[in-house]
Amino acid sequence: MEDETRYLHSRCQLLHQDEEMINELIHTGIFISFRRNIWKWFTLDKNHPNTQLYYQSETSRREEQKRHITLYKYRLIIHPFSLHNFYWEIFMFFTYIYMLVVYALDDMHIFRRAFSINVFKLIGDSIFLLDVIHFFFQGYYSTEKSKTVLLQKHIIEHYLKTYFLVDLIAISPSIAIICDWLEYIDGENSPIFLLVSIFGIVRLLRIPRWLNVIDLFKSYKDYPHHIFKAAKIIFIYVVCLFVSYTAMIILFNNIYAVKHTHLSFSAKRYLVATMIIMLAAVGSSEHLDTYIYTVEVIIVFTIAAFVLQMYLYANIFRMWNIFFIARNKIFNHFLEIQHYLQSQGIPIALRNRVTNFIDFKFQIRCYDEEDINYLVSHVLRQRVMLHLARKHLGNCRLIQNLPDRILFKLVAKFNSEIYLPNDFIIAPDSRNKHHNIYFIYFGRVAVYDSKGSEICHLEDGESFGEEDALCRYINIGSVVAVSACELFRLRIKDLFNILEDFPDLKDTIITEARERQLRLSEA
Known part of the structure; x- marks a missing residue:
């Protein structure tokens, strides 16, 4: 029986994949179990929500694990689709919330001693400093190259060009606090210290990271998408409320400081509580102050809060319409x-x-396509498009052998067009001058030569126009819809941009187009 199994695997030329790749690669030396567990934590894992999106087959996952583990230059790099990275992102999500609350408490003056709140700030910024270091050793997935980048030089370059400056500025308040403790600066009287102390608010530029963590958690737990859509809307609303509140307090404090008006601690608490109620209810409250600058600030932020609530109500109303409008x-x-x-x-x-x-x-x-795209997750949309492309365009010679990662990009560039019977798809005078490739999703078309003679009929899953577009050879005179049909149009410019990093595939597609051109010429 064992010989028969070995023969079957030899016959189909597939590796026996019952054993995990990590166990195959790490099988000698000391502390084997410990080393395997470490690598399982830091390398690609099939349980990561994005793994199924970018590495759908078992073979591709094993090859990626092998690339990460065996190459020495990747030994210190954390894979972006590892369980460690997944849990780290969740941990940082709660750290962001923690710092948001700390800044809010600081503005509310709940802590009478500045030392207490500064300790909480220092703890949070210490974690963010570890996060900055973590980014220098964390790979990322490049959608342009359709692969995971694990080379540290490229990782550092990518991080420096994106969010490094934002993350560095965000931890500068804690640096100022340490300088104040060491008496390098006077924290109470230094205008620079007061300015730097509010730099932590730039973390709001990292909101896309927060929302991405929500999407990852939704995919990991497989919760309904509309629930998390509502959660994201509420989350954005609450964050904006906190930011508006923080900005208001800063403006109020500066107004009273500039005008040398003393404001007691109890009065500040009353003022803050009233401002929160005003922002939450977007209405009027008790008379706060007769000072004109104070009233102007209240008016501005009341309008901002009103716009924010309109955003919340608009999204709730949109979801209500999508789910509950009657079909009649x-x-x-x-x-x-x-x-x-x-x-x-x-x-x-x-x-x-x-x-x-x-x-x-x-x-x-x-x-409404916009409503559908609004509710359906990005991962599901890509899977649906890939399924449709494989099912209806699987017989098309131009794309039938393309890997999924490239097909994803091609499908994203497709433009759907509908033609009724006797409509010209390619008119006799145009001669496909825009160099487009057409894929027949549904229907039948007739192809004519330059003399008006019918060459052939094409049906579901077939394509036309690639000879003219790829070979710059005018072979088709016109194309007319025989029945109602839906086509996918792809610009040759988009195709070449996608295949720029895959020259072998590009040459193969051009070769197949030339072979088809010769067959049509002989016919």
């Missing part, structure tokens, strides 16, 4: 379109073509 409105939409066409005096033949177009596109189901 579909027929009302079609009826409104028919009445509009009739009122505009559109000829019956043209009205029928518009009706046929709507029937073909929506299939008696009226929908």
Whole structure:
């Protein structure tokens, strides 16, 4: 039985993948179990939410693990799709919230002694300093190259060009606090110290990272997408509320400091509490102050809070419409379109073509693509598009052998176009002058030569235009839709940009296009 199993694996030329790649690579030396557990924590893991998106097959995951473990120059690098990185991102998410609360408490003057709140700030910024160091040893996935970058030189260069300066400025308040403790500067009277103390607010530029952690956690736990969509909206609302509140307190303190007006501790607490209520309710409250600058600040932030609440209500209303609008409105939409066409005096033949177009596109189901994209996650959208491309365009010679990572990019560049019977897709005079490649998603088209003679009919899953676009050879005179059809149009410029890092695939596609051109010429 063992010999038969070995023969089957030899016959299909596949590796026996029952054992994990880490166990195969780490099998000698001391502390084998300990070393394996360490590498499992820091290398690519199939349980990471993004692993299934970028490394869908078991073979690709094993090859990536092998590349990470065996190459010495990657030994100190943490894989971006490792469990360590996943849990680190979650930990940093709560650290961001922790610092947001600390800054809010500082502005509320709950701590009478500045030393106490500064200790909390120093603890948070120490963690952020570790996060900065962590980024120098954390790989990243390059969507341009469709691979994970693990070379430290490129990692450092990428981080320096993106968020390094933001992260460095964000921890500068703790540096100023240490300088104050060491008596290098006078924290109470130094204007530079007061200015640097608010630099931590620049962490708001890292909100995309916070939202990405929410998406990762949703994918990891497989929770409904609309619940997390609502959670993200509320999260953005709360963060903006905190920021508005912090900015208000800073302005108020500066106003009173400049005007040399003393404000007691109890009065500050009352003022802060009233401001929070005002921002939350977006309404009027008790009379705060007759000072004109104070009133102006209150008016500005009341308007800002009103806009913020409108954003919250608009998103809630949009989700409500998507989930709860009755389907009988579909027929009302079609009826409104028919009445509009009739009122505009559109000829019956043209009205029928518009009706046929709507029937073909929506299939008696009226929908809003923006609403669907709003609710569906980015990962699911990519999987749906990849499935449609593989299912309906799998027989197309141009893309049938392309790996998923490249097909993802091509699908993202597709432009959907619908044609009714007898519509010109490529007119006789245009000769595909824009150099586009067309993929037939559904329907049938007729191809004519420059003399007007019919060459062939093409159906679902086939393509045309690549000979003219890739070989710069005018072989097609025109293309006409025989039935109602939906096509995917791809610009040759986009194709070459995607294949720029894959010269072998580019040469293969051009070779196949030339072979097809010769066959059409001989026919």
